[in-house]
Amino acid sequence: MPSNTRSKATGQNSDVTLLTDILAIKRTARNDPKRTACENPARKENHRPVNSAEIIEISSDEDEEPVAPKRPAVAASSKLRNLQDKIMQLEKENERIKKENEEMRKQQAVAADLEEQITCEVCSAKLWSPFILTCGHTFCQQDLENWFSTALRQHRNVYPHYNVNTIPVNVYGIFQQLPLPPYTCPKCRQSVRSKPIQNFAVKGLVRAVAGQSGETSPKKPADATNVWGQFFPAQ
Ligand SMILES: [Zn+2]
Ligand SMILES: [Zn+2]
Structure with missing residues (x-):
């Protein structure tokens, strides 16, 4: 069939x-x-x-099946490479940040040192009107005026006839040269026998630093050319 x-x-x-x-x-x-x-x-x-x-x-x-075990191995290897690359990038970034921090620390130290150099040791304000003494120390004009005024006042308590530019006559009708007031440096106490001199370097520095933050001189002090004449005789 x-x-x-x-x-x-x-x-x-x-x-x-x-x-x-x-x-x-x-x-x-x-x-x-x-x-x-x-x-x-x-x-x-x-x-x-x-x-x-x-x-x-x-x-x-x-x-x-023979292909399956290879795929995770390849993927893992790729992931490992990516992680190694990322670690290297992070290490480089870390180095860069360290250098920046070190640079910033140095700049801050310089800025702090500069700030100290332009700060008056008497009034702790910026030396807007700085004057240097024979010892080398610099102070504000106003501080030195006050300091010398005190010395002059105390000196006149001892020598009531003292005048900076005249030689008084004594009780015997004889001109008697009186000693100068014992002016000193407010810091090192070294004797000051001549007029303070304007410190132009510090004056310029104060204005340059203050200018960075838009700060301006608070007030203009009295004309320095006439100020010291009340304390020191004309040369
Ligand atoms: Zn001062
Ligand atoms: Zn001094």
Whole structure:
């Protein structure tokens, strides 16, 4: 019978294909230690017939498996390189910040030193009108005026006839040169025998530094050319 023969032949072909697939799966399973180890023992006992859909699915997994372990390794290597690059960048950034901080610290030290140089040691204000004494110390004009005024007043308590530019006559009608008031430096107490001199270097520095912050001289002191004449005789 042609139909029976065809049907039988088709059935035999199907059986041969199924058997071939099963053998292929078993071979693969034997050769794959991982798969054998992971195999569920419960499934071993359950010898149900294998259906073709399962065979195809498992075979598909087997084909991809050799590639799978390589991908995480490549990704991890790439991540490691990225992290190493980032660490290097952060180290460079850290070095740059360290140098900037060191530079800033130096500038702050210079600024603090400069601020000290332009600050009056008597009134702690900026030396807007600085005058230098023979000892080398510099003070505000106003501070020196006050300091010398005190010395002059005390001197006149002892020598009531003292006048800076005249030589008084004594009780015997003789001109008597009286001693100068004992003017001294407010800091080192060295004797001051001549007029203070305007310190132009400090004056310019004060204006340059103050100008950076928009600060201006608070008030203009009295004309210095006439101020010292009340304390020191004309040369
Ligand atoms: Zn001062
Ligand atoms: Zn001094």
